[in-house]
Amino acid sequence: MQDLTLLLDDRGFAYGDGLFETVLVRDGRALLWEAHLARLAEGCARLGLPAPPRDRLDPLPAACAPGLQVLKLVVTRGSGGRGYRPPAEPTPRWGWSAAAFSPTPQRWFAGVEVRLCALRLGRQPRLAGLKHLARLENVLARQEWDDDIIAEGLMCDSEGYLVEATAMNLVWLHAGRLETPLLDQAGVAGTLLAALDAETPLQRVRVEPQRLQQAEAAWVCNSVQGVWPIRVLRDAEGAVLRRWDVASDDPLRGLAHPLLGYPVGPDA
Amino acid sequence: MQDLTLLLDDRGFAYGDGLFETVLVRDGRALLWEAHLARLAEGCARLGLPAPPRDRLDPLPAACAPGLQVLKLVVTRGSGGRGYRPPAEPTPRWGWSAAAFSPTPQRWFAGVEVRLCALRLGRQPRLAGLKHLARLENVLARQEWDDDIIAEGLMCDSEGYLVEATAMNLVWLHAGRLETPLLDQAGVAGTLLAALDAETPLQRVRVEPQRLQQAEAAWVCNSVQGVWPIRVLRDAEGAVLRRWDVASDDPLRGLAHPLLGYPVGPDA
Numbered sequence: 398m399q400d401l402t403l404l405l406d407d408r409g410f411a412y413g414d415g416l417f418e419t420v421l422v423r424d425g426r427a428l429l430w431e432a433h434l435a436r437l438a439e440g441c442a443r444l445g446l447p448a449p450p451r452d453r454l455d456p457l458p459a460a461c462a463p464g465l466q467v468l469k470l471v472v473t474r475g476s477g478g479r480g481y482r483p484p485a486e487p488t489p490r491w492g493w494s495a496a497a498f499s500p501t502p503q504r505w506f507a508g509v510e511v512r513l514c515a516l517r518l519g520r521q522p523r524l525a526g527l528k529h530l531a532r533l534e535n536v537l538a539r540q541e542w543d544d545d546i547i548a549e550g551l552m553c554d555s556e557g558y559l560v561e562a563t564a565m566n567l568v569w570l571h572a573g574r575l576e577t578p579l580l581d582q583a584g585v586a587g588t589l590l591a592a593l594d595a596e597t598p599l600q601r602v603r604v605e606p607q608r609l610q611q612a613e614a615a616w617v618c619n620s621v622q623g624v625w626p627i628r629v630l631r632d633a634e635g636a637v638l639r640r641w642d643v644a645s646d647d648p649l650r651g652l653a654h655p656l657l658g659y660p661v662g663p664d665a
Numbered sequence: 666m667q668d669l670t671l672l673l674d675d676r677g678f679a680y681g682d683g684l685f686e687t688v689l690v691r692d693g694r695a696l697l698w699e700a701h702l703a704r705l706a707e708g709c710a711r712l713g714l715p716a717p718p719r720d721r722l723d724p725l726p727a728a729c730a731p732g733l734q735v736l737k738l739v740v741t742r743g744s745g746g747r748g749y750r751p752p753a754e755p756t757p758r759w760g761w762s763a764a765a766f767s768p769t770p771q772r773w774f775a776g777v778e779v780r781l782c783a784l785r786l787g788r789q790p791r792l793a794g795l796k797h798l799a800r801l802e803n804v805l806a807r808q809e810w811d812d813d814i815i816a817e818g819l820m821c822d823s824e825g826y827l828v829e830a831t832a833m834n835l836v837w838l839h840a841g842r843l844e845t846p847l848l849d850q851a852g853v854a855g856t857l858l859a860a861l862d863a864e865t866p867l868q869r870v871r872v873e874p875q876r877l878q879q880a881e882a883a884w885v886c887n888s889v890q891g892v893w894p895i896r897v898l899r900d901a902e903g904a905v906l907r908r909w910d911v912a913s914d915d916p917l918r919g920l921a922h923p924l925l926g927y928p929v930g931p932d933a
Binding site: 405406407408409410411412413414417444445469471474480481482483485492493494516517518519520521523524529530531532533534535536537538539540543555563564583 | 673674675676677678679680681682685712713737739742748749750751753760761762784785786787788789791792797798799800801802803804805806807808811823831832851
């Protein structure tokens with residue numbers, strides 16, 4: 398046990414009263430930087446806290462080490478207020494850290510196994526879409542399995558509608574159209590998802606997992622890992638619900654990976 | 666803006682992956698100490714993290730300054746893991762702080778005004794009852810008003826059922842029986858509520874705010890502030906929904922305040 402006394406006072410720590418971003422940085426250049434800053438700014442506006450000044454954020458990617466790094470950026474409402482009540486004029490705190498990152502090409506090209514999580518996300522439109530610090534539900538969902546063959550867990554909301562994976566968004570092809578769950582009640586509005594949406598129409602739908610089982614193809618994706626085609630879908634007990642063949646020329650990867658500087662095919 | 670770099674790594678900070686307790690301490694003696702430790706232990710069990718050793722916790726109240734203090738105790742899952750995935754064998758961190766506290770006798774004896782919050786709590790049975798660190802919903806609810814005449818805000822869940830106040834539990838008298846909302850989907854299982862339940866039967870009910878409006882009397886209460894009778898109930902726009910006369914010999918205060926060392930009447 399270590400001592401935490403110095404941290405107790407920050408509202409990000411005390412209540413999850415803050416936001417974060419995890420940004421892929423290659424040789425000092427951030428990928429999808431504008432999308433990350435836009436989500437952070439929207440989050441600050443919706444929580445009612447001043448956004449960190451842009452001129453303090455823009456130099457951060459160049460301050461990361463060379464090669465592939467993940468830059469984590471955190472903003473909190475700082476200290477003060479009385480209990481849950483925020484101070485009228487908060488003095489936000491922010492910080493960042495960077496760590497070397499290696500993606501997993503095998504997951505890009507051979508696909509992954511995923512499972513449905515038993516945990517269902519609470520519906521909270523006031524927080525839906527934001528990458529806020531109160532993510533204990535994601536921790537509990539990720540705690541449901543420790544078999545490394547399972548790459549991700551898919552979560553529904555308390556009404557049983559698909560939302561996302563624990564740390565990635567979910568996209569599938571249904572009747573020739575790309576679909577992804579509505580994120581107006583729960584989940585994080587991924588920056589790669591937003592960038593894909595600008596490239597090709599993604600239909601936002603409120604559906605149960607049966608819809609996914611009927612899909613022609615399915616993927617999980619985010620701005621750090623890229624696109625993983627789903628090869629096997631299991632239920633929360635581990636039984637196989639559906640298998641898909643993984644195409645060698647994956648159209649979603651073809652759109653997404655150039656945005657992240659990742660290869661579109663195994664030969665690249 | 667201050668720097669947060671040193672904190673980024675703790676899972677309590679990163680994800681709200683931890684628990685806290687706020688304990689009333691009078692002259693080095695904790696009130697309802699066993700109830701606080703029981704809730705903390707249950708929280709640790711439900712989150713899957715080792716509880717702090719009892720022999721480290723028991724000396725803390727005596728380490729507080731004389732007089733009335735609030736002892737805040739925080740436990741997190743510590744550092745480590747990969748993203749949301751917790752480490753297989755977490756090394757929890759814990760910390761505490763104490764601050765002088767003064768209750769508000771006027772609220773005990775003259776009662777308070779409360780309002781209904783527009784925010785509705787997400788339903789999450791896996792976290793319901795726990796005093797975990799992911800409390801951003803409470804912050805948003807508390808942000809809905811800044812008129813000091815309003816002492817608390819009452820929150821419903823996403824289905825419209827009453828849950829609790831932002832930092833207190835809710836009790837009312839209906840047809841001569843004490844009722845309080847079920848806390849199996851959202852909310853914090855208050856230690857004073859648990860202690861009251863041991864003194865007198867509290868009926869746990871899943872009801873909408875209309876039920877509260879029909880009550881003969883109503884209170885908000887917690888283990889730090891004691892019992893506040895509700896004098897005026899307003900809706901989220903400020904309109905009065907109901908007024909109650911506040912009894913000078915309040916039976917709920919008569920049960921609760923001896924547990925906290927607070928007076929049962931204004932003459933004490």
